Amino acid sequence: MAVIKDHDLSDIEDEEDNLDEEPGEVIESAPPLMVGEEREINTSLGLKKKLLKQGHGFETPQFGDEVTVHYVSTQMDGSKLDSTRDKEKPYSFKLGDGQVMYGLDYGIVTMSKGEVALFTLPSGTVGANNVSPDSNIQFEVELLSWIAVVDICKDGGIIKKILSRGETNEQPGDLDEVTVKYQVMLDDGTVVAKTPEEGVEFYVKDGHFCPALPKVLKTMKRGEQVKLIIQPQYAFGEHGLTAENGFSTIPASSVLNMDLELVSFKPVIDVTGDTKVLKKILKEGEGSLVAEEGSTVASKYLVWILDHFFN
Known part of the structure; x- marks a missing residue:
């Protein structure tokens, strides 16, 4: 990716501790974005998101997950910085691991699978690879897929x-x-x-x-x-x-x-609570009613002891 800041997941976690709102909080507390609508989704970072295409479902990736995206990064004057679409190869990386420009991770964690969004990062968050530190940058991102990673x-x-x-x-x-x-x-x-x-x-x-x-x-x-x-x-x-x-x-x-x-x-199931009587469910029964103490029941059973059995 063209513009990278040296931040890792620990930096993001420290940053979250100092923020009044968690990443994505504005999105969660406000109505979902409509296609074509733009909103500031992280006030501390000044991160804006414009929805270009709705995704599928409601699940979103989390920090630590491995995501695969297509992206096109440009300056505000339209000059292109980098594009996976030009390379015809999507980009995979771990969210929060410092592999993309700081702040973009906070946008991607608000996306669902297949969603396309335009993120605007303000001056002060960028400044690498010949990009002016006072220049806003936009990323058009399509979230193709992700793999949940659990420690x-x-x-x-x-x-x-x-x-x-x-x-x-x-x-x-x-x-x-x-x-x-x-x-x-x-x-x-x-x-x-x-x-x-x-x-x-x-x-x-x-x-x-x-x-x-x-x-x-x-x-x-x-x-x-x-x-x-x-x-x-x-x-x-x-x-x-x-x-x-x-x-x-x-x-x-x-x-x-x-x-x-x-x-x-x-x-x-530990029937007696001391593991002396265990019940293994081989087939789930029907309904939610169970026999109570004193009920008359009909049953079939097979009992075995060591190498002997009877029924």
Whole structure:
């Protein structure tokens, strides 16, 4: 991008702490922009937005997400500074990471997918690449797509990039049984673990592969597909893993890259509160009524103890 300021996400967070309003607050507290309408959306930055084309849906990206855009940047006299459309290649970057001109990030977080908007940044926020510091700059931006990026543990140890969102809002808990598919690679691309085509089943609390899995799975929805970057402290640490149980050797202090899909899960309920009686739901029932104590019920059951069973 033609005009870049050396600001990163920490700068933006510090800036937000000092602002009377959060980015996008004016947009959220006022009626949505109509096509052709222009409004100042961040008074502290003097950032203006003119809507050129409505987007799809109501979701918008957040700081830390990876967005892909087309843009054309110009000075107020119409002279062009840069254009991805001329290059016929969109630009992808992480919001708040200092990869675009400071202030533009605050505009993009107000956009929905497919939206086209014209942003005007006032003098004082620019001044690089032969652009006069007293010259306003305009960016025509089309938001093509974005990948939500989540720092699971808030320490950079497990980064989750959401490739495909799940089907519902339900997420598994520690006791639930999940079916997942995954492929795990080292930084050099070496595959060290991969599930069969049908996936594998295990209880979330058991972890199955590495300590990162339970933490990630409890943030996922059924059908969700993600890419993970797992630092050693949430993988196999300083000792690595010796080849065993179908897993390849993983060197000490390895960063793991995992493609993960939560295919499905079966809720498990702690009936007595002490894990002595657990109920795994294999098939959801109909309606919302449940039998009360003293009710007469008809049921079918199968009981097994160790290697013996009866019905």
